[in-house]
Amino acid sequence: MSTQTQVIETVRNGVDTAQMYGTLDAIKAQPELGVFQFRASNRWLGGAHNRSTIRAFYGAGQEDDSRAEAFSIDAGEPAVLLGTDTGPNPAESLLHALAACLTTTLVYVAAARKVHLTEVESTLEGDMDVQGALGLSDDHRNGFEQIRVKFRVKGDAPEEKLREVVARAQKRSAVFDIVTNGVPVTVAVETPLAPSPSTGGRP
């Protein structure tokens, strides 16, 4: 009985707040536990079809091996953009990443602030003039000119508090920061001449 009561109080919005506070305390005590490295590997499968594999990462002081299997995400383009629709296109996948990060951050913030959520939905729109990426006009950038996010949030808190939770999520979301502020990206290229991958690598 008391165990059940404790579980009910600890898990909010599907987030174990006891674990959450434990994690925060652990990183406060040992800041190096905050260092993470996330990874993805991608392989071209023909035309606009490619696939990313995602599994290992470094975090909390060690290589993580908790994932039993790798995740994979396929990419493609619709016919009008010369593909065969083998998956969401990369710009659409970026919208997913943004939606997912804002949503998870929002849910964690709500859990910390004792707000029980019952519904979180969002729709995202990104405007792009492909004259940029196609190299047809310097008046247009390659990427989205603007992204609009619309959240629909329900929970047991007053409207003002729900809005505060969404505002706080924007202030703390990793992908919102990346997409709004940009990140330095370095690109290295290996062009192995040998046919066998085992002898690959440039001299």
Next chain:
Amino acid sequence: MSTQTQVIETVRNGVDTAQMYGTLDAIKAQPELGVFQFRASNRWLGGAHNRSTIRAFYGAGQEDDSRAEAFSIDAGEPAVLLGTDTGPNPAESLLHALAACLTTTLVYVAAARKVHLTEVESTLEGDMDVQGALGLSDDHRNGFEQIRVKFRVKGDAPEEKLREVVARAQKRSAVFDIVTNGVPVTVAVETPLAPSPSTGGRP
């Protein structure tokens, strides 16, 4: 026989270059065909689990209805980040979007430059100190501090040309532009009080 020869010459790296040049000509003649809007809808499923649905988009002068079904991508977090591993986390999905866009752009550029590719692989790493996103330290941003991309590219062209193709892909990739330069994002919030979605919306 002549038809087969034509197909061989037109499709390169899985990209129909005749269609590609036709698309470029059409947009040159009618620049408004370059206006696209991509979209994603996301729904929270509990804890760190949420799912994006991707289908409709606007482009080439009309709403596109060529996709028979919607794509969906699940998001999650590993146990160490308070989730139950229901999918790649949002930051990992962003790495996928970046890898996929650079790869597709690279493949299209190679097709245009008559380079036959045989292999394109990439690995991406993103460094993040979660003290930022957790609100524990102002010394760290929320998102990636840096992203490193390593490409491995094989094809029937000299190394210098393969490297040019990769460099050109960076100059033209939509997601590379978004991630390196940032995009303005607006967030609107609706907090419907009525229990039924049909009567939702704020007065």
